[in-house]
Amino acid sequence: MTVHFICLGNTYRSRLAEAYLNSKRLVDVKAVSSGVHASGNDKGPISWLTQRLIEIHTLVPFEKPNWTQTTKLLLDSADLIIFFDRNYYNYCVTQFKFHPNLFEIWTIGDLDTNSRDDGEKIKATEETFNVIRKKVDDLVGRKKFQSRPALSADSRINLA
Numbered sequence: 001m002t003v004h005f006i007c008l009g010n011t012y013r014s015r016l017a018e019a020y021l022n023s024k025r026l027v028d029v030k031a032v033s034s035g036v037h038a039s040g041n042d043k044g045p046i047s048w049l050t051q052r053l054i055e056i057h058t059l060v061p062f063e064k065p066n067w068t069q070t071t072k073l074l075l076d077s078a079d080l081i082i083f084f085d086r087n088y089y090n091y092c093v094t095q096f097k098f099h100p101n102l103f104e105i106w107t108i109g110d111l112d113t114n115s116r117d118d119g120e121k122i123k124a125t126e127e128t129f130n131v132i133r134k135k136v137d138d139l140v141g142r143k144k145f146q147s148r149p150a151l152s153a154d155s156r157i158n159l160a
Contacts, residue, residue, distance in 0.1 A: 004078035010035030010067035022062040026145040034070040072096040
């Protein structure tokens with residue numbers, strides 16, 4: 001199953017959700033993310049605030065290197081789409097004439113980076129990540145996804 005997270009620029013919320021869900025290493029579940037206006041992104045490949053959280057929560061192995069623009073092809077290849085705002089759902093319906101069979105709208109606001117100092121931004125992003133983590137954990141519980149078993153010492157290949 002492919003779970004596709006969609007936000008505005010694909011440098012913050014959807015990237016956190018993608019990395020966090022992929023970090024759960026679920027059987028036959030792959031998270032991807034994109035932004036409805038990512039191609040207009042002038043902030044770089046990822047927000048420094050997002051990168052900070054990815055590093056703190058050891059999600060680096062599960063992050064992708066750059067933002068992705070939402071396309072009809074990406075929408076068509078997803079089994080479940082999570083929109084971070086109803087406006088992004090409306091955009092996909094209008095722009096791509098897309099009507100997903102299985103979708104959810106998680107109303108989680110974007111960060112207003114112009115109106116806060118760095119300490120306030122850090123606190124706000126941590127709160128957002130906690131909401132995303134709770135929603136992803138809830139999704140995993142509702143969908144009853146299975147985790148991959150951890151490798152035991154006996155099952156690891158001895159490279160020595």
